Structure formats: structure tokens, C-alpha cells
Amino acid sequence: MLDKPKRKNPVLRTRLPTLPPAARSRAALGLTAAAALGRFELQQCRDCGTVQYPPREACQQCLSIHLQWHPQSGDGELLSSTLLHHSNDLFFRERLPWRLGLVQLDCGPTVVAHLHGGVPPAPARVRVAARLDRAGQAVLVALPEKETSNMADDRQLREFTCDPKFRKVLVTDGKTAAGQAIVKALAQAGAEIIWVGYAEPWKKFSGFDALSKVSQVSLLPLDVTDSKNVRELAAEIGGKVDILINNAEHHRAFGIGNRPGVETARAEMDVNYFGLLRLAQEFGPAMRARGADGLASAAAWVNVLSIYALANFPPHGTFSASMAAAHSLAQCLRAEMRPAGVRVVNVFPGPLDDEWNQLLPPPKVAAAGLAGAIVGALRDGVEDVYPGDVAQEWLARWRDNPKALERELSS
Amino acid sequence: MTRKGYEGVAVAVPVTVPYVRYSIRAAHWWLARCISEILKSAGLKKDAIDGLSVSSFTLAPDTAIGLTQHLGLSPRWLDHLPLGGASGVVALRRAARAVQAGDADIVACIAGDTNHVDSFRLTLANFSQFARDAVYPYGAGGPNASFAFLTAYYMRVYGATREDFGKLCVAQRANALKYPHALFKKPLTLEEYLSARAIAEPLHLFDCVMPCAGAEGFLVLSEERAKALGIPFAALMGTIERHNAYAADPVQMRAGWALDREDLYAQAGAGPGDMDFVQTYDDYPVISLLQLEDLGFCAKGEAPAFVREHSFTHDGSFPLNTSGGQLSVGQAGAAGGFLGMVEALRQLTGQAQARQVKDAKLGLVSGFGMINFDRGLGSGAAILRC
Numbered sequence: 093m094l095d096k097p098k099r100k101n102p103v104l105r106t107r108l109p110t111l112p113p114a115a116r117s118r119a120a121l122g123l124t125a126a127a128a129l130g131r132f133e134l135q136q137c138r139d140c141g142t143v144q145y146p147p148r149e150a151c152q153q154c155l156s157i158h159l160q161w162h163p164q165s166g167d168g169e170l171l172s173s174t175l176l177h178h179s180n181d182l183f184f185r186e187r188l189p190w191r192l193g194l195v196q197l198d199c200g201p202t203v204v205a206h207l208h209g210g211v212p213p214a215p216a217r218v219r220v221a222a223r224l225d226r227a228g229q230a231v232l233v234a235l236p237e238k239e240t241s242n243m244a245d246d247r248q249l250r251e252f253t254c255d256p257k258f259r260k261v262l263v264t265d266g267k268t269a270a271g272q273a274i275v276k277a278l279a280q281a282g283a284e285i286i287w288v289g290y291a292e293p294w295k296k297f298s299g300f301d302a303l304s305k306v307s308q309v310s311l312l313p314l315d316v317t318d319s320k321n322v323r324e325l326a327a328e329i330g331g332k333v334d335i336l337i338n339n340a341e342h343h344r345a346f347g348i349g350n351r352p353g354v355e356t357a358r359a360e361m362d363v364n365y366f367g368l369l370r371l372a373q374e375f376g377p378a379m380r381a382r383g384a385d386g387l388a389s390a391a392a393w394v395n396v397l398s399i400y401a402l403a404n405f406p407p408h409g410t411f412s413a414s415m416a417a418a419h420s421l422a423q424c425l426r427a428e429m430r431p432a433g434v435r436v437v438n439v440f441p442g443p444l445d446d447e448w449n450q451l452l453p454p455p456k457v458a459a460a461g462l463a464g465a466i467v468g469a470l471r472d473g474v475e476d477v478y479p480g481d482v483a484q485e486w487l488a489r490w491r492d493n494p495k496a497l498e499r500e501l502s503s
Numbered sequence: 504m505t506r507k508g509y510e511g512v513a514v515a516v517p518v519t520v521p522y523v524r525y526s527i528r529a530a531h532w533w534l535a536r537c538i539s540e541i542l543k544s545a546g547l548k549k550d551a552i553d554g555l556s557v558s559s560f561t562l563a564p565d566t567a568i569g570l571t572q573h574l575g576l577s578p579r580w581l582d583h584l585p586l587g588g589a590s591g592v593v594a595l596r597r598a599a600r601a602v603q604a605g606d607a608d609i610v611a612c613i614a615g616d617t618n619h620v621d622s623f624r625l626t627l628a629n630f631s632q633f634a635r636d637a638v639y640p641y642g643a644g645g646p647n648a649s650f651a652f653l654t655a656y657y658m659r660v661y662g663a664t665r666e667d668f669g670k671l672c673v674a675q676r677a678n679a680l681k682y683p684h685a686l687f688k689k690p691l692t693l694e695e696y697l698s699a700r701a702i703a704e705p706l707h708l709f710d711c712v713m714p715c716a717g718a719e720g721f722l723v724l725s726e727e728r729a730k731a732l733g734i735p736f737a738a739l740m741g742t743i744e745r746h747n748a749y750a751a752d753p754v755q756m757r758a759g760w761a762l763d764r765e766d767l768y769a770q771a772g773a774g775p776g777d778m779d780f781v782q783t784y785d786d787y788p789v790i791s792l793l794q795l796e797d798l799g800f801c802a803k804g805e806a807p808a809f810v811r812e813h814s815f816t817h818d819g820s821f822p823l824n825t826s827g828g829q830l831s832v833g834q835a836g837a838a839g840g841f842l843g844m845v846e847a848l849r850q851l852t853g854q855a856q857a858r859q860v861k862d863a864k865l866g867l868v869s870g871f872g873m874i875n876f877d878r879g880l881g882s883g884a885a886i887l888r889c
Contacts, residue, residue, distance in 0.1 A: 112643075113643060115629075115635055117635065117636050119636075145637070146632075146633040146636050147636060147637075171753060172651075172653070172655045172754060173652075173655060174644075174648055174651035174703045174704055174706075175704040176642045176644045176648060176651075176702075176703050177701045177702055177703065177704070178644065179642055179644055180624040180627055180644070180645055181639075183643075184644075192642055192652075194652040194656070194877065196754075202753045202877055204877060214655070214656070215659075227640075231641065
């Protein structure tokens with residue numbers, strides 16, 4: 093079990109982040125695409141069904157070029173293991189010794205995998221999963237066959253996840269039910285400090301007292317539309333934030349024709365897009381510098397977006413546009429945070445069960461459901477999360493045929 | 504169809520460009536020295552070389568054809584072999600056919616690599632698409648990690664111990680002490696072997712080859728030509744080559760030798776018991792054990808008992824890797840695939856000096872190369888007679 097990290101000695105140098113080897117063939121990026129969603133997929137031949145690994149361009153059995161990525165069971169047998177005491181790569185050299193396993197999957201191939209400390213010596217049954225490493229690329233990890241207590245505390249596994257346990261988190265908006273549920277979930281997950289922002293501090297909001305009672309919580313005035321406020325807060329706590337969760341949102345209904353003027357659209361952009369930009373400019377550099385700061389390093393930046401970011405939902409047309417803009421900026425942020433190994437997690441919920449989605453039919457995402465999805469993504473090292481049945485369905489339709497989804501949403 | 508033999512082919516002029524741990528020179532420098540050493544030893548002029556076979560990792564971005572311009576050669580037969588540890592056997596068998604067919608009269612087979620301080624890491628990172636996608640991101644341990652898996656599996660399934668592997672390493676070091684070009688010049692005891700630091704468990708320091716710079720080469724030509732030149736030579740009795748054998752095995756416990764050994768011995772008209780010495784490919788001791796089994800010196804899984812029964816020095820009961828092997832000489836990249844061949848030629852032509860195997864008439868050289876993903880893909884073997 094992981095011990096609480098000791099208080100940092102401020103005299104010691106903070107190690108600069110290094111990354112594991114990131115180069116991959118285009119074929120291998122299919123593994124990354126699935127791992128980003130928390131899935132374990134391998135190529136399978138459409139014609140003869142053979143499962144392939146490592147990723148390739150043609151079937152090793154029948155030479156078919158029709159290889160498709162399909163979810164696979166990761167069950168397998170550990171054939172052999174090694175403990176590396178030497179590595180040719182800086183990232184691993186700083187983390188030795190490092191345990192690796194050779195696993196034969198029940199679905200066929202033999203794979204090399206990072207080996208969880210809880211797996212007994214070979215032969216042993218294991219469960220192989222795909223995880224994103226600090227370079228943002230998929231790697232395979234072999235886990236104990238059955239969930240064990242404190243499994244997430246494994247030193248190697250923690251390099252692939254952004255577990256909130258013992259980490260210091262900033263949640264940018266504590267005024268909403270969703271924000272408060274996120275804080276509660278983080279507290280339960282063992283976050284060490286949770287800074288909670290709230291705009292317009294002269295107005296008391298419902299839930300304020302309950303938030304104040306959570307021992308890890310520290311409430312701070314934060315308005316993401318106020319550049320000076322964001323800058324000053326970053327100067328105060330930016331060097332300590334390990335996980336930043338930006339859930340500040342401005343949401344109004346209607347598209348173009350039903351509301352004159354640009355004020356509402358501008359307000360949505362000011363929070364949803366420029367708010368993210370302000371936070372990224374002020375908090376990003378400090379988090380990038382702390383990507384390798386021990387067991388509780390800077391680890392993740394979470395953007396709570398909307399499934400409307402993928403395709404415009406005309407009844408919420410300007411909000412959709414602001415979320416599409418925020419999504420695009422989040423991809424830029426992801427690229428800029430990657431050299432530090434800090435993961436950008438984008439959350440695309442279906443409509444939340446709140447005032448602004450009153451007229452939408454169920455199912456809607458409950459505040460606790462959103463919070464659980466965020467903490468789950470951090471623990472599992474997932475990069476893109478689509479909480480709720482609506483989001484899952486839209487995602488499936490969008491992946492299948494984006495043009496068809498556009499028509500379906502406008503009818 | 505019966506395979507044609509290698510009648511009339513002579514293999515001669517074993518040459519080593521002395522190894523160094525690190526070199527600031529390019530691979531071209533090492534290969535150039537190798538060619539010029541071959542010419543000097545054979546008493547030939549450059550123009551006499553009309554066939555060239557080149558093996559090298561660090562020659563990139565050049566290949567054999569670029570080397571012809573670099574060295575001012577104009578061969579009418581050219582081969583580039585990116586086969587690592589299998590390159591020595593493969594270079595020989597292809598060159599032998601070229602000479603038999605008259606496509607070339609004198610083929611220089613050369614292998615060499617440089618070793619800059621950071622070049623081994625760069626070679627590993629870009630070794631193959633599968634390695635880059637599915638091995639290197641896992642700890643970047645290189646071949647140490649791959650062979651650690653094989654060694655651990657072999658130990659678990661067949662009961663080999665560290666002492667068994669250590670016995671080979673210690674014997675090879677004793678051989679190396681009589682080989683002037685070996686980089687390791689101090690005796691090795693079993694105690695030192697066992698107490699060395701761990702590299703990739705169960706592998707420890709003396710289980711792993713040391714990358715270095717160097718080159719090896721030899722000539723393939725007709726017997727008449729060799730006699731006319733007055734150079735001692737060996738005859739080629741039989742060869743095999745196989746790639747990606749037993750692909751369905753979940754872990755590599757055998758390679759192409761097991762598939763093709765009967766072919767090898769039938770072509771050579773000799774069996775394993777007739778060999779006066781054996782040169783295995785030995786970047787890690789476990790792979791020597793697999794070769795002893797797959798080439799029929801003992802049954803699968805019985806190499807540990809075989810190791811316990813024999814001594815492996817040049818004057819022992821089973822002379823093995825008589826120049827010290829890569830484990831005690833050093834691994835000069837692709838030249839590691841030539842080391843055993845060059846040593847076999849020295850043994851068969853009476854040039855092995857203090858480590859000469861008594862009455863060595865028949866020897867077997869084995870090659871193994873290219874850990875593309877989880878296993879070595881290429882294997883080959885050749886039997887030579889003096």
C-alpha cells in the first residue's frame with residue numbers, strides 16, 4: 093500500500109519530466125485510440141478471425157489486409173517475467189527496478205507487458221489491459237487476475253494513471269451540483285487538498301456549508317472570465333496543483349434565430365472557451381514543470397466539455413459552438429502538456445440533469461454520475477470520457493457516420 | 504530434389520579488425536580496414552574482388568552499394584545482409600553459390616559496426632517496427648529484457664540453474680584469454696559470475712554481451728584459385744538457413760535448427776558426434792543451450808545435463824566458442840554474426856595459436872539473429888572441413 097508522500101523538501105531540485113519512448117507506427121496507434129477510451133482492442137482479421145499482435149498491415153495467417161480493431165479479453169497466462177535493473181532510456185532509468193512480463197493471451201498472441209507487482213511468479217493467470225503511458229501512447233499492463241486491495245497503489249501502475257489519491261486538486265466551479273459532486277468524489281478518492289473555486293463570492297450559494305465541512309476543501313474566489321483573478325490564484329497555488337478540473341460552464345439554450353444579438357454567445361465563449369484559455373496560460377506552465385515531481389506529481393488536466401462538442405445540437409446551438417471551440421483548444425493543450433507527461437482528460441457528458449437542460453428528455457447525467465466518471469477516468473488513465481447513455485449513443489453514431497449524425501440532430 | 508553440394512568452394516582468409524569498446528569512426532572505416540586486411544593476407548589487389556557481401560547495422564543510411572563507391576570497388580555480385588547474428592552463415596552460403604555458378608570469382612564477406620557512446624541506444628530504439636511499437640516502450644531494456652524472458656522460462660521449464668549458464672561463461676573466458684583480440688582479458692571465476700550485479704533478472708552482468716566496435720571478414724573463392732594463391736582454406740560441407748520458424752510457439756524454446764538439422768547433417772555426410780568443435784551464437788548463454796539441443800548434441804531440455812557433463816575449453820571434452828565467443832570477445836554489431844565463422848576458419852587452417860583444438864578437422868558454426876519482437880527470427884548453421 094502506498095504511504096502518504098512526505099512533505100516536499102523545498103531546497104531539493106524538482107526533477108524535470110522525461111517521457112517513455114513515444115515513437116509508434118500508424119498501425120500501432122489503433123491501440124492508443126482504444127486505450128484513450130479505456131478499451132483493450134487488438135487487430136483481428138475480418139476474413140479468418142486471427143487476432144494479431146504487434147499491430148501490422150496484413151494478417152499473419154491469411155495475408156488479408158482487412159484487419160479491424162476489436163475489443164479482446166485480456167485474460168492470459170504469464171509465461172515469464174524479468175526485473176530490469178538497467179535501461180537504455182532516461183524515463184525508465186529514473187524508475188528502476190522495473191518489472192516486465194511475457195504473457196500469452198487466451199485470444200492467441202504473446203505480448204510483452206508492464207507487470208503489476210501483485211502478480212505472482214510465472215506461471216500465473218493475469219489480465220492484460222491497455223493503458224496510456226506518460227507519453228500519451230498505449231502500452232499493455234498485466235494485472236493480477238482478480239482485483240486486489242490497493243491495486244491502484246502499485247508504483248508502476250501509478251505511472252500510467254492519474255489517481256487523485258494523495259494529490260492536490262483544483263476544481264474551478266464549486267457552485268453547481270456537478271461541481272459539488274466532483275469535490276465529494278475526490279475527497280472519497282483520497283485527494284490531499286481540494287481547492288474549490290467559486291465566482292461572485294459576495295453571493296452565498298446552496299451547498300456552500302456542506303462544501304466547507306469537507307476537511308480537505310479550501311474555498312477560493314475564482315472567476316474564469318477575470319484574467320487578473322486567474323493570474324493571482326495561479327501565483328498563489330499554481331505550483332502545488334497536481335490535477336486541475338475545469339468544470340466552469342456557461343450554458344443557455346437556443347441557436348441563432350431565437351435570440352437576437354451576440355451577448356449570450358459571447359458570455360458562453362468567455363467562460364467555456366476563453367476561461368479555459370486563461371486557466372491554461374496561467375496554470376499550464378507550473379504544472380508542466382512538475383510532471384515528474386515524485387509520487388504526487390502534476391498529473392492531469394480535466395476539461396468538462398459536452399457531447400455537443402462533437403456535433404452541433406441546434407436547440408443549444410451557440411453553447412455547442414463554444415464547446416467545439418473549447419474541445420479544439422483542449423487538443424492544443426493536450427499537445428502542449430504532453431512533454432511534461434501531464435494528461436489532458438476531456439469529458440464529454442450527455443445532457444446534465446440541470447436547469448439548462450430542463451426541456452430535454454431523459455436519460456440525463458446526474459451530478460454524481462459525472463463525478464464518478466471523472467474520478468474513474470483519472471484512476472484508469474483514460475483520456476476521453478463519454479458519461480451517460482446519450483453521450484455513448486452520440487459517440488457511436490458519430491464514429492459510424494458524422495454526416496448522418498448531423499442530419500439526425502437537425503431533424 | 505536433392506540439394507546440390509558445395510564442391511569446389513574454398514573458404515579462407517579469416518580476418519579480424521581488433522575491437523574497441525567505443526569508436527569515433529564510422530562503420531565504413533571498420534569495413535574498409537577489414538577489406539584491406541583481407542587483401543593483404545591473401546596477397547590480392549582490390550580489383551580481384553568481384554563479389555562483395557556486407558553486414559552492418561551502423562552503416563545506415565548507406566548499404567552495401569554505397570560502400571562500393573566509398574571504397575572504390577566495382578563488384579559484379581553484391582549482397583547486403585541485414586540479418587545480424589545469422590549473417591555469417593548466410594553470407595557464406597550465398598557467396599558459395601555465386602562462386603559455384605561463376606557469377607563471381609572471389610567474394611569478400613565482411614561484417615562490421617562502429618559503436619559510438621550513444622549508438623547502441625539509437626539502434627535499439629529503431630531496431631524494427633515491432634520492437635519500436637511493442638518492446639522498446641517497455642523499459643527500453645533491449646535484448647537484455649528479451650533474453651531474460653527466455654532464460655527465466657528455460658530455467659523454470661527445464662531446470663537450468665545460474666551455475667549451468669555460468670559454467671559456459673567461465674569456460675569461454677578461459678578460451679578468450681588465449682585469443683589476443685578478446686576485449687576481456689581477466690579470468691572469470693564462477694563465484695564472480697554468480698555475484699555479479701543483476702541486469703535484467705535472471706540475467707546478471709556476465710550473461711550479457713558488451714557492445715563494441717569491430718569488424719570480421721573472410722573470402723569465398725574456388726579451390727583452384729585458393730590453391731593458386733597459396734592460401735590455406737576450409738571446404739564447405741553443408742549449410743542451413745531458416746527464418747521465423749515455429750511462429751506459433753508462445754515462447755521461443757527452439758529455432759530453425761531443429762527444423763533443418765537433418766538436412767544439414769545429410770548434406771555434410773556427418774553427424775553431431777563427428778564435430779571437433781562447435782561455435783554457437785552466444786549473445787546470452789541460454790541461446791547456446793538452445794543451439795546445442797536443436798542441432799542434436801542433446802535432446803530438448805537436456806542441455807543443462809549436457810553442460811554439467813562437459814568442459815567447453817578448447818582443450819576440453821566439447822570445445823565450444825574457442826575464441827571466447829561474443830560473451831568474452833565483445834559484440835561488434837553484425838560482426839558478432841561472423842565471429843564464430845572466422846574462428847572456425849582459424850581452427851581449420853591451423854591459425855588458432857594457443858587455443859588450437861587438437862586435430863580439428865570438422866567444425867560446426869551456428870548463427871542466430873534479429874530479435875524483431877519477442878524472439879530471434881533468423882537461424883542458420885554451416886559445417887566446414889579442412
